[in-house]
Amino acid sequence: MNSPIRLLIHGASGRMGQALLRLCATREDCIVVAAVARRVAQRVADGVPHFAAHELAGAPAFDVAIDFSLPDGFDGVLALCVERGAAFVSGTTGLSDAQRTALDQAAVRIPLLWAANFSIGVAVLTELVRRTAELVPEWDCDIVESHHTQKRDAPSGTAVVLAAAVDAARGRSPSIASLRAGDIVGEHLVQFTSHGERLELVHRATHRDLFAAGALRAALALKGRSPQPYRLADVLFPSR
Numbered sequence: 001m002n003s004p005i006r007l008l009i010h011g012a013s014g015r016m017g018q019a020l021l022r023l024c025a026t027r028e029d030c031i032v033v034a035a036v037a038r039r040v041a042q043r044v045a046d047g048v049p050h051f052a053a054h055e056l057a058g059a060p061a062f063d064v065a066i067d068f069s070l071p072d073g074f075d076g077v078l079a080l081c082v083e084r085g086a087a088f089v090s091g092t093t094g095l096s097d098a099q100r101t102a103l104d105q106a107a108v109r110i111p112l113l114w115a116a117n118f119s120i121g122v123a124v125l126t127e128l129v130r131r132t133a134e135l136v137p138e139w140d141c142d143i144v145e146s147h148h149t150q151k152r153d154a155p156s157g158t159a160v161v162l163a164a165a166v167d168a169a170r171g172r173s174p175s176i177a178s179l180r181a182g183d184i185v186g187e188h189l190v191q192f193t194s195h196g197e198r199l200e201l202v203h204r205a206t207h208r209d210l211f212a213a214g215a216l217r218a219a220l221a222l223k224g225r226s227p228q229p230y231r232l233a234d235v236l237f238p239s240r
């Protein structure tokens with residue numbers, strides 16, 4: 001077996017960071033060498049060294065950083081990956097235009113993959129939405145996204161990506177409605193409406209572990225790859 005990849009988990013104390021730490025603890029193909037959050041409560045937890053965001057420069061050598069944090073923590077971890085020549089996988093949403101540009105620039109130096117949604121189902125949904133928008137270009141299209149009340153950004157990054165797929169297919173963006181309620185992990189409904197009929201494409205995430213699994217799969221796929229921006233579809237559907 002190849003040696004395990006060394007991971008830095010950024011946003012380790014959050015909902016997604018915790019899901020990743022739980023997943024990695026069950027695997028032999030990866031080892032978490034650093035868990036980073038804005039603040040640290042414990043220096044070492046379950047054998048994993050923890051670092052505060054201001055200590056990022058002191059993190060040990062790693063192959064790939066997986067980032068699920070917030071936009072204000074994003075720049076530091078991306079810069080660290082570029083400086084160290086490490087791969088970067090991120091699912092942080094609500095990024096600014098400047099941060100999207102920084103991602104494009106970093107991709108010249110390191111392999112990286114940013115995805116608004118790491119589930120296989122949403123990757124399939126995006127393809128179905130694009131194809132439907134092409135097939136019925138004159139129908140109304142609307143997106144409704146629902147998430148838990150702690151989510152900071154709206155609309156969701158996934159809704160923005162789905163809207164871009166519709167726009168690319170027919171040159172017109174759909175409207176997006178955002179609901180924040182209870183503990184909803186993530187739901188995206190894309191509705192195409194005509195007179196007398198309506199087509200609804202919907203994805204419901206019921207557990208965060210699926211996003212963690214997708215992100216880890218991406219991290220394993222990126223190790224040793226050449227610098228460029230990778231798409232989640234390349235990792236999930238490599239034979240296409």
Ligand SMILES: NC(=O)c1ccc[n+]([C@@H]2O[C@H](COP(=O)([O-])OP(=O)(O)OC[C@H]3O[C@@H](n4cnc5c(N)ncnc54)[C@H](OP(=O)(O)O)[C@@H]3O)[C@@H](O)[C@H]2O)c1
Nearest residue numbers: 011013014015016037038039053069073091093116117118
């Ligand atoms: N792409 C996907 O598939 C997907 C799926 C789910 C969520 N997301 C996105 O992933 C991100 C995290 O979601 P979540 O639900 O896990 O959020 P969360 O529970 O609020 O966790 C945020 C994490 O980021 C850390 N953080 C905040 N500011 C930081 C900074 N300046 N420097 C370093 N770390 C910082 C927090 O540390 P402290 O606890 O110390 O503040 C915490 O560990 C969000 O943008 C969310 O929209 C993406």
